[in-house]
Amino acid sequence: MNPKYKRLLILFLILSILGLATKLVLMALKENIIYFYTPNELKKKYGNVKNIENKIRIGGLVLEDSVVINKNESIFEITDKKDNIKVFFKGQLPDLFREGQGIVAEGILKDNKLIANQVLAKHDENYMPPEVADALIKSGVWQGEKKK
Amino acid sequence: MFDWLANPNRFKKITNKLEPSLMAIALLFIIFGLYFSLFDSPKDYQQGDAVRIMYVHVPSAWLASFLYLSLAVSSIFYLVWKHPLADLISISIAPIGTLFSMLTLITGSLWGKPMWGTWWVWDARLTSMLILFFFYLGFILLHNAFERKVDGSKSASVLAIIGIINLPIIKFSVDWWHTLHQPSSILRFDGPSIDNQMLLPLFLMMIGFCLFSLYIIIVNVKTKLIEKKCEAILLKLNIKEFL
Numbered sequence: 001m002n003p004k005y006k007r008l009l010i011l012f013l014i015l016s017i018l019g020l021a022t023k024l025v026l027m028a029l030k031e032n033i034i035y036f037y038t039p040n041e042l043k044k045k046y047g048n049v050k051n052i053e054n055k056i057r058i059g060g061l062v063l064e065d066s067v068v069i070n071k072n073e074s075i076f077e078i079t080d081k082k083d084n085i086k087v088f089f090k091g092q093l094p095d096l097f098r099e100g101q102g103i104v105a106e107g108i109l110k111d112n113k114l115i116a117n118q119v120l121a122k123h124d125e126n127y128m129p130p131e132v133a134d135a136l137i138k139s140g141v142w143q144g145e146k147k148k
Numbered sequence: 149m150f151d152w153l154a155n156p157n158r159f160k161k162i163t164n165k166l167e168p169s170l171m172a173i174a175l176l177f178i179i180f181g182l183y184f185s186l187f188d189s190p191k192d193y194q195q196g197d198a199v200r201i202m203y204v205h206v207p208s209a210w211l212a213s214f215l216y217l218s219l220a221v222s223s224i225f226y227l228v229w230k231h232p233l234a235d236l237i238s239i240s241i242a243p244i245g246t247l248f249s250m251l252t253l254i255t256g257s258l259w260g261k262p263m264w265g266t267w268w269v270w271d272a273r274l275t276s277m278l279i280l281f282f283f284y285l286g287f288i289l290l291h292n293a294f295e296r297k298v299d300g301s302k303s304a305s306v307l308a309i310i311g312i313i314n315l316p317i318i319k320f321s322v323d324w325w326h327t328l329h330q331p332s333s334i335l336r337f338d339g340p341s342i343d344n345q346m347l348l349p350l351f352l353m354m355i356g357f358c359l360f361s362l363y364i365i366i367v368n369v370k371t372k373l374i375e376k377k378c379e380a381i382l383l384k385l386n387i388k389e390f391l
Contacts, residue, residue, distance in 0.1 A: 007228045008224075011224060011228065011309065015312065015313075022317075026317070034326045035271040035325065035328055059326060095262065096264075119265065120266055121263060121265055122328055123194055123264075125332065125336075125341050127346050128342070129190030130192075133193035
């Protein structure tokens with residue numbers, strides 16, 4: 001066999017073995033790579049556990065008409081359209097925070113409520129000028145994310 | 149065919165003609181791209197003016213990945229066909245890739261603070277991009293770490309090839325796992341989800357960055373070729389202290 005092709009073959013073999021190994025590692029670490037759980041996933045994973053001492057992150061949409069902003073605490077619910085979790089947060093909410101917006105909250109679970117110490121906004125992959133967004137919502141083509 | 153392309157003299161002949169116009173066109177694209185991205189493109193319905201960071205962030209990220217792919221392919225050519233020009237190309241690509249991956253991380257961080265509310269999170273997309281940056285650094289370090297240059301070239305090439313595995317992870321991280329980073333807006337099955345007015349500056353910047361990288365790579369390769377020639381001459385004259 002031509003040594004060039006032998007080297008190419010070895011390279012190909014090594015790469016496929018490495019690829020497979022990486023795939024297995026990533027599969028095993030799936031739980032740790034996920035940045036957040038949705039409320040429904042949390043329920044599936046922990047069942048009816050009401051208190052979780054370790055920090056967890058919960059992501060989803062801010063449930064409409066659930067936001068109460070008091071002087072030093074904001075209360076709202078995160079939903080994935082299946083389950084909701086109530087969140088208590090003392091601190092500054094990100095600019096993009098609004099009803100219907102995707103967010104990720106980090107904190108501990110206490111009595112089935114998330115006492116958050118950090119709330120991050122997640123924006124979607126749609127980019128358009130405000131006029132286009134308005135027109136799309138008006139014509140009913142696109143639901144949009146509810147504005148303030 | 150590779151031999152035809154890989155002949156250093158032919159390489160010089162072709163690139164000498166290309167070089168000046170390449171830089172001029174690259175600059176033109178970047179200037180127009182910057183003009184459109186900063187002044188003549190609409191605000192985003194959600195993010196307002198902060199969306200303009202995208203016009204640097206996204207092309208940088210694409211180039212960082214694309215340049216890594218080129219670096220790895222040229223490393224394969226070096227290891228399999230043992231052509232020295234392939235190694236020169238790899239080491240010429242590496243610093244630009246490092247720069248673009250750094251630019252991606254920095255602009256991403258600057259974008260993340262106002263939009264997400266944080267400079268950095270350890271989600272899959274951000275972490276895999278950081279790993280890409282480390283692969284670039286590792287390649288350069290390993291390339292220079294040996295007394296015998298061939299050893300450095302060989303081990304760095306092996307490292308570059310291992311790093312290929314990271315590329316699909318970067319690309320698909322946002323689909324495979326929940327991440328804070330949003331999914332892809334352009335390379336997706338149902339077409340881009342970016343308004344046309346915003347795609348224009350994005351593509352201008354993209355082409356500009358590509359041509360700019362190509363220009364720098366060519367200049368780097370030529371410099372390295374001259375270096376090699378000097379070394380050969382010094383060796384012939386038996387002058388060791390310059391080596």
